[in-house]
Amino acid sequence: MSPVKALGGTSDLFPPETLLWQRLESQARRVAHLYGFEEIRTPLIEMEEVFTGSLGEAAEIVTKQMYRFEDRGGRAVTLRPEGTAPIVRAFVEKGLDKTASLSRFYYLGPMFRAERPQAGRRRQFHQFGVELFGASAPAQDVEVLALLNRLLTTWGLTGWTIRINTLGSAADRPRVLEYIREQLAPHASRLKLEERERLTKNPLRILDSKEPELQKLCARLDFTEVLSAGAKERFEQVLAGLKAVGVPFTRDPRLVRGLDYYTDTVFEIVHSGLGAQDAIGGGGRYDNLVRSMGGVAVPAIGFAVGLERILLALEAGKETPAVSGGTAVFVAAVTPAEVREGLVLAERLRAEGIAATAELEGRALKRQLEQAVKSGCRLVVIRSENERAKKVVSVKDLSTREQKEIPEADWVAEVRGMLNSGGGA
RNA sequence: GUGGCUAUGGUGUAACGGCAGCACGAGAGAUUGUGGAUCUCUCGGAACGGGUUCGAUUCCCGUUAGCCACCCCA
Numbered sequence: 001m002s003p004v005k006a007l008g009g010t011s012d013l014f015p016p017e018t019l020l021w022q023r024l025e026s027q028a029r030r031v032a033h034l035y036g037f038e039e040i041r042t043p044l045i046e047m048e049e050v051f052t053g054s055l056g057e058a059a060e061i062v063t064k065q066m067y068r069f070e071d072r073g074g075r076a077v078t079l080r081p082e083g084t085a086p087i088v089r090a091f092v093e094k095g096l097d098k099t100a101s102l103s104r105f106y107y108l109g110p111m112f113r114a115e116r117p118q119a120g121r122r123r124q125f126h127q128f129g130v131e132l133f134g135a136s137a138p139a140q141d142v143e144v145l146a147l148l149n150r151l152l153t154t155w156g157l158t159g160w161t162i163r164i165n166t167l168g169s170a171a172d173r174p175r176v177l178e179y180i181r182e183q184l185a186p187h188a189s190r191l192k193l194e195e196r197e198r199l200t201k202n203p204l205r206i207l208d209s210k211e212p213e214l215q216k217l218c219a220r221l222d223f224t225e226v227l228s229a230g231a232k233e234r235f236e237q238v239l240a241g242l243k244a245v246g247v248p249f250t251r252d253p254r255l256v257r258g259l260d261y262y263t264d265t266v267f268e269i270v271h272s273g274l275g276a277q278d279a280i281g282g283g284g285r286y287d288n289l290v291r292s293m294g295g296v297a298v299p300a301i302g303f304a305v306g307l308e309r310i311l312l313a314l315e316a317g318k319e320t321p322a323v324s325g326g327t328a329v330f331v332a333a334v335t336p337a338e339v340r341e342g343l344v345l346a347e348r349l350r351a352e353g354i355a356a357t358a359e360l361e362g363r364a365l366k367r368q369l370e371q372a373v374k375s376g377c378r379l380v381v382i383r384s385e386n387e388r389a390k391k392v393v394s395v396k397d398l399s400t401r402e403q404k405e406i407p408e409a410d411w412v413a414e415v416r417g418m419l420n421s422g423g424g425a
Numbered sequence: 426g427u428g429g430c431u432a433u434g435g436u437g438u439a440a441c442g443g444c445a446g447c448a449c450g451a452g453a454g455a456u457u458g459u460g461g462a463u464c465u466c467u468c469g470g471a472a473c474g475g476g477u478u479c480g481a482u483u484c485c486c487g488u489u490a491g492c493c494a495c496c497c498c499a
Contacts, residue, residue, distance in 0.1 A: 306499025369460040
């Protein structure tokens with residue numbers, strides 16, 4: 001029988017990868033707490049309209065990349081492709097739009113997109129993100145970007161850039177679209193069918209194209225010209241704030257995003273060592289999303305970063321830190337008959353909060369020590385005939401190779417002492 | 426979703442239309458109560474399904490998966 005396989009584009013994680021993830025996640029949580037953000041957890045599965053109604057009809061995430069199906073009640077459900085819309089849904093459903101003045105949330109978890117997998121692109125991937133609801137002041141943007149900056153720094157990443165732009169307010173949008181259409185219309189004959197279609201349906205996305213021809217055409221475009229004075233002024237204040245706080249950024253007048261709900265500030269973090277999938281995170285302001293999902297008009301801003309890509313970026317820069325694992329103590333069994341007593345000793349250590357594993361098979365002591373070393377244990381506990389006669393427990397320090405005998409009355413305390421003093425851990 | 430390249434023990438690899446080798450690894454052992462070395466032995470493999478052929482791991486097709494690019498984005 002052929003082995004059962006995983007769905008392509010998902011990944012199993014084993015140690016030491018899991019240790020690396022734990023580190024990434026706990027650091028992210030810590031940084032979020034530093035800025036007053038608290039965790040929110042929403043379902044992985046949502047009604048389809050949570051996304052179709054918010055991300056934009058023309059957004060590729062909705063049209064092509066969502067896992068969607070009917071459940072047993074005939075409901076159209078989807079696996080969440082991103083984190084913001086579900087949070088807004090929950091925010092409105094709980095009535096927070098009407099009560100809370102300022103809400104800061106972070107989230108951490110899997111997202112799903114039915115795309116062809118590639119390095120840096122998985123069908124199930126993981127994002128860390130934050131959302132800040134309740135005010136439209138430029139300082140809010142600065143605060144969120146400062147968090148982002150600190151997060152990337154805390155992770156030890158280098159070689160990244162925050163690219164930033166403004167899309168203007170919702171009122172500016174028609175003028176922006178018209179501007180792009182007008183500028184590109186004379187060259188429409190040189191565009192591919194798909195691009196011409198996009199020009200009418202979703203003109204902003206044109207600016208994202210990698211087609212060299214099109215890029216040349218777009219290089220001259222700067223839609224910020226047609227934005228309202230207020231939108232421009234707001235953006236300048238955001239940039240000034242970033243400078244004051246010390247967040248590095250690169251202004252990119254052609255930066256747009258793939259989701260329709262963004263207004264004003266948008267940004268993207270790219271990493272130089274990642275090939276085609278070089279965006280490690282992105283975000284922006286979405287002042288109209290809460291209202292469009294049935295809530296009161298609450299302005300908000302947020303971002304998400306892709307954890308798999310962060311890991312790739314860390315690897316690309318060889319910044320992967322050594323991760324240490326393994327349990328602290330190994331309890332050996334000199335003879336097979338002593339395996340059971342080893343279990344008892346290990347239990348006594350665990351009861352005191354000391355991580356321990358014990359020999360289970362009764363192999364040669366030599367093998368047991370080899371195993372203990374390989375799995376990163378620091379101490380080995382031995383208690384056999386000799387020890388029993390002398391009423392002691394032998395404890396061997398694997399790093400110094402020294403072994404001593406401890407009176408059996410207080411051996412657990414002694415083991416703890418050795419673990420604490422031995423440095424590391 | 427589109428196009429291209431790839432698929433050999435757990436890992437990394439070699440050769441070949443005719444018995445699939447090597448290294449690492451794992452297990453056992455070398456005067457049986459002490460680890461990273463050495464030596465000996467052992468374990469373990471052609472992704473899946475079809476076709477061509479006397480014979481296919483090798484050639485062809487399909488599927489799946491991985492990678493690269495597109496597309497998109499995290």
